Structure formats: C-alpha cells, structure tokens
Amino acid sequence: MRGLGLDPGRIGRIVITHGHCDHYGAAQELADRHGAEILAHGLDAAVIRGEEVIADPVLLEWERPLWEHARAVPAAPPTRVDHELADGDELGFGPGARVVHAPGHTPGSIGIHLPRHGVLFTGDCVARVDRVMLGVFNIDRAQAVASFRRLAALEPATVCFGQGDPLTADAPALLRASADGDSGLQVEHG
Numbered sequence: 001m002r003g004l005g006l007d008p009g010r011i012g013r014i015v016i017t018h019g020h021c022d023h024y025g026a027a028q029e030l031a032d033r034h035g036a037e038i039l040a041h042g043l044d045a046a047v048i049r050g051e052e053v054i055a056d057p058v059l060l061e062w063e064r065p066l067w068e069h070a071r072a073v074p075a076a077p078p079t080r081v082d083h084e085l086a087d088g089d090e091l092g093f094g095p096g097a098r099v100v101h102a103p104g105h106t107p108g109s110i111g112i113h114l115p116r117h118g119v120l121f122t123g124d125c126v127a128r129v130d131r132v133m134l135g136v137f138n139i140d141r142a143q144a145v146a147s148f149r150r151l152a153a154l155e156p157a158t159v160c161f162g163q164g165d166p167l168t169a170d171a172p173a174l175l176r177a178s179a180d181g182d183s184g185l186q187v188e189h190g
C-alpha cells in the first residue's frame, strides 16, 4: 500500500475470500495494527476462527503432488471474524462492492464484485496459471464448476485471482471460453 502512495492506517476492512490458511494467516495481525474489522462468509467463519478444521479437498490425480507441496504451509493462527457475510451483502466500499457466494473450493468461498468498476476478485474459485482455469484443491468440484460459471456470467473487465496475475484484457471472453468448453472445467470422476 505504501508503494502505491496509500496509508495502511486507512485499512478499514479485511475481506477473507475463504478459509484456507494461505489466505488469512496475516489478517488478524494487520487488523489489530490498523484497527480494521475482518469479514468472511459464515460457512467458513468457524474454520477461520480456529473452531473447526477445514475439510480436505477431493484431489484429482494431477493435483496430488501439488497438494503435498501446499500442505507444508504452516497453519494460520486462529483469526477473529467480526462480521459474517452472505451472498449479495454489500461491503461498503467500491462503491457497491458486494459478495458473490461461490462455494465448492470451500463451502464459504466468495467472490467480490465491484460492478461500477467491472472488477471481480475470484478468491481461489478461478486461477490464472498459464491460462484461466478452475482453481485447484476443491472440496466439491462440481459445485466449484457451477460457481466458476456464476462468476464468469458477471462479465468483469478486470479479474483478480487468488493465484496468478490480474487479467485486464479480454477478461469476459477468456472466462466464458474456460467456462464453456475448456477441459480444465470438466467434472472428472474417479
């Protein structure tokens, strides 16, 4: 933030996209330092607070080596959730930023949509690793595919991913192409 000429003291809210430790490990420290509140979907809140353990993902064969690597990430400290979110909630910035429930990666995964600016934060439902694709390590893959399509239908001009660089050109077409036929989105069985 300082690199952008902004004051970290102005952080008022930290919105957690889902209850995976690599997405909220520093949230409480940042919130305490700057007096911010922490928001997350109600279905992942107990995990983030450290009251429940997140379910393991149902892995595809090619995800297994990645998962062995990813699970070495240290657990996040229990983190308070000041406000539990639900689908359609307005977040009070943007203006008009709102929650889009996008379950499947985890039950409480959300996207954050800023319709006025055409910006979408996907969390881990969508990733951009070489190409736009369904995120990895999904607890319910079929549900994640449906959520991917829901996010793609928003036709954002700018997409910010949990993993990968933001997409700023041809975003609606690339999302649609991935949602419509890309093999990466097929629901695989077995």
Ligand SMILES: [Zn+2]
Pocket (backbone or CB within 6 Å): 018, 020, 105, 124
């Ligand atoms: Zn994740």
